[in-house]
Amino acid sequence: NAGVTQNPKFQVLKTGQSMTLQCAQDMNHNSMYWYRQDPGMGLRLIYYSASEGTTDKGEVPNGYNVSRLNKREFSLRLESAAPSQTSVYFCASSRGGSGNTIYFGEGSWLTVV
Amino acid sequence: TQLLEQSPQFLSIQEGENLTVYCNSSSVFSSLQWYRQEPGEGPVLLVTVVTGGEVKKLKRLTFQFGDARKDSSLHITAAQPGDTGLYLCAGATGNQFYFGTGTSLTVIP
Numbered sequence: 451n452a453g454v455t456q457n458p459k460f461q462v463l464k465t466g467q468s469m470t471l472q473c474a475q476d477m478n479h480n481s482m483y484w485y486r487q488d489p490g491m492g493l494r495l496i497y498y499s500a501s502e503g504t505t506d507k508g509e510v511p512n513g514y515n516v517s518r519l520n521k522r523e524f525s526l527r528l529e530s531a532a533p534s535q536t537s538v539y540f541c542a543s544s545r546g547g548s549g550n551t552i553y554f555g556e557g558s559w560l561t562v563v
Numbered sequence: 564t565q566l567l568e569q570s571p572q573f574l575s576i577q578e579g580e581n582l583t584v585y586c587n588s589s590s591v592f593s594s595l596q597w598y599r600q601e602p603g604e605g606p607v608l609l610v611t612v613v614t615g616g617e618v619k620k621l622k623r624l625t626f627q628f629g630d631a632r633k634d635s636s637l638h639i640t641a642a643q644p645g646d647t648g649l650y651l652c653a654g655a656t657g658n659q660f661y662f663g664t665g666t667s668l669t670v671i672p
Contacts, residue, residue, distance in 0.1 A: 554605035
């Protein structure tokens, strides 16, 4: 079972460059999320999509945009990368409802130089 | 402000010892999950607890959800080096998930 897949796994960007992180889930989940994980900061929510056609800001949305392309796919875009965006990015999804559980992809390591 | 506080933040123990990790909040959650994350990988779900007072066992791991659904604990019996990793708790309210900062566990052979 693929679960949540994200690409690329590793990327090095120069300051000011743009890029898009791709994410897809095959669990027919309604909700999808993008988190970043930094040492000592835990997982912080960037954006989420509660259902197809909707997106909402999370805790740290500045410098990012998202697109819920369809129920399966949720992409994260950095328009003008900054060194502060060096981080590990995780896409996740959940079904919603009682006993809601969130499932993660394997992560994307992004370095901005 | 961290909605979920985990303690301890770091834990280093000898193989065979027991340990407990705590996840506390002043907020009520509809469910709470525990994850283990190993270096270079994403968090992997260990368990979801839904009912206040619920206790779930997964081999040597015992998870408890507080009666008021505000806190949880993870107890590991006879820890093994394979238990080494970052343990994260996450509380769910609706479609939102709130994560603790994690407990980094090292089990020394």
